[in-house]
Structures are given as structure tokens and as C-alpha cells.
Amino acid sequence: MLAHELTHHYLEQRWQPLRPGLQPGYWVVEGFASFMQEQLLELGRASRGFEDATVMTLDVASQALKKGIALPLKRLIDLPYPSFQHLGDAPLGELELRYTLGRVAVSERHLFYEQAGSLVFFLMNRCGEKGRAALLGYMKDYHLGKTKSGGWAALGWESAQALEDELCAFLRTVSG
Numbered sequence: 001m002l003a004h005e006l007t008h009h010y011l012e013q014r015w016q017p018l019r020p021g022l023q024p025g026y027w028v029v030e031g032f033a034s035f036m037q038e039q040l041l042e043l044g045r046a047s048r049g050f051e052d053a054t055v056m057t058l059d060v061a062s063q064a065l066k067k068g069i070a071l072p073l074k075r076l077i078d079l080p081y082p083s084f085q086h087l088g089d090a091p092l093g094e095l096e097l098r099y100t101l102g103r104v105a106v107s108e109r110h111l112f113y114e115q116a117g118s119l120v121f122f123l124m125n126r127c128g129e130k131g132r133a134a135l136l137g138y139m140k141d142y143h144l145g146k147t148k149s150g151g152w153a154a155l156g157w158e159s160a161q162a163l164e165d166e167l168c169a170f171l172r173t174v175s176g
Contacts, residue, residue, distance in 0.1 A: 021080070023080060025080075027112070030112065034117030034120070035057065038052075039121075051124075053174055055121075056097070057117035058117075059175075060104065060106065061117075062174040063175060069093045072164070073119075073167065076116065079112075089107045089110075092107060093105070093106060123155065126170055134156045135155065
């Protein structure tokens, strides 16, 4: 959790103090912090970089997709901070994870963090330099209050469905 919060701190110092507004795209704030949290944890366990696909974020997102309880990507990407605050904490279901012993109960808010982290992982590690550049540009735009609805276009996709199809295809490779 410390890596998650330090990531927020670093990004706020880099661009400007984040004052989440009404603009869509809050996923990138929590998604990038979740990505860093998971990847940094794994760096100490083996000689790995920031591309470990066995992290809990991807495991939860892939199992939620398999179970049919994942949040729609269009909703995730266009969600502004005020709507994030109203995400539910009631359990939506229980998931059996592939890379972690036991089961985990997930809520709408929990899925938001996990799916946002998975989207960051996908853009950083499975979409080449173009995907990384688009993600970092989107994150900067969010911090500057410049994001708009339909963020998938800024990320390089013609539609939310096209991005969701590719992300889901990747997550299916993780779920086993």
C-alpha cells in the first residue's frame, strides 16, 4: 500500500497537486498507483521488471471477466472522481484466483482499482511504445484537467469496444 500512496505523491509533485474535478478518466490515477504497487511488490521476489503478469491486479480482473462481473470498460474509462466516490462496497461476488491461494470477495470499488491497474499494465506492457506514450500523455492530461469523454480515442482506439476486446483477449491469457 505504501508504493500505491507514494506513486500518488510522486505524480502530484511531478505535474501539480491533483484536485480531481469533474473530468472523466479518474481510472488513470488509481490504475497507475495500483500498477506500481503490484509490480514493485514482485520486483523483490525475483529478477523481474515491471511486466509480471501474475500479479493480483491482473488475476482479479481476469477472474471477474470470467465470472461476468467486471465493470464495462467504457464506464471505467469515462468515470469522473465524484462518480468513483459513489462506487459500491457491497460484495458482487467471490473469485477464486489463479496465482494466489484462497478466494477474494470483490465489490464495485475493488473491481475499479483492479481493472484500472490491469488497463495500465496492458497499455504499458502489451501495446508497445505507442501504448506507453498514449498512457503517459493521458495521465498528464488528467492531472492538468484536460481529459474528455471517450478516453479510448486519446489512448489510440477507435471505440471503447475495440479497446475492451483487446484488453479482454489479453486478460483471458492471464486467467488460464
